[in-house]
Amino acid sequence: MKLRKESKTNFVRIRCNKCKNEQNLYSTISTKVYCLVCNELLAEPTGGKSRIHAKALENLN
Ligand SMILES: [Zn+2]
Numbered sequence: 884m885k886l887r888k889e890s891k892t893n894f895v896r897i898r899c900n901k902c903k904n905e906q907n908l909y910s911t912i913s914t915k916v917y918c919l920v921c922n923e924l925l926a927e928p929t930g931g932k933s934r935i936h937a938k939a940l941e942n943l944n
Contacts, residue, residue, distance in 0.1 A: 897937040899923055908935065910942075 894907045904920040912933045916926040925937040 893942060895935065895942055896940040897925060897935060898940055899925060899937050905940065908933070 893910050895910055896905060897908050898905045899918040899921065901923045902918065902921040904918055906919055906925075908916055908926055910933060912926060912928050914928065915924060916933075917923065918925050918937075923937075926933045926935045928934075
């Protein structure tokens with residue numbers, strides 16, 4: 884993993900580990916993000932950057 888852009892907000896496309904649902908996620912979030920389908924925790928804020936629990940597919944700028 885070499886892609887590291889921390890200048891501005893961008894999207895990450897993630898796939899839920901549980902139900903394989905794909906959805907977009909902000910790289911910086913302020914609240915926990917849950918899967919829209921199965922309600923699995925996908926990401927949580929950790930002081931600026933989000934910790935992603937799902938599989939990140941690609942960065943969408
Ligand atoms: Zn899910």
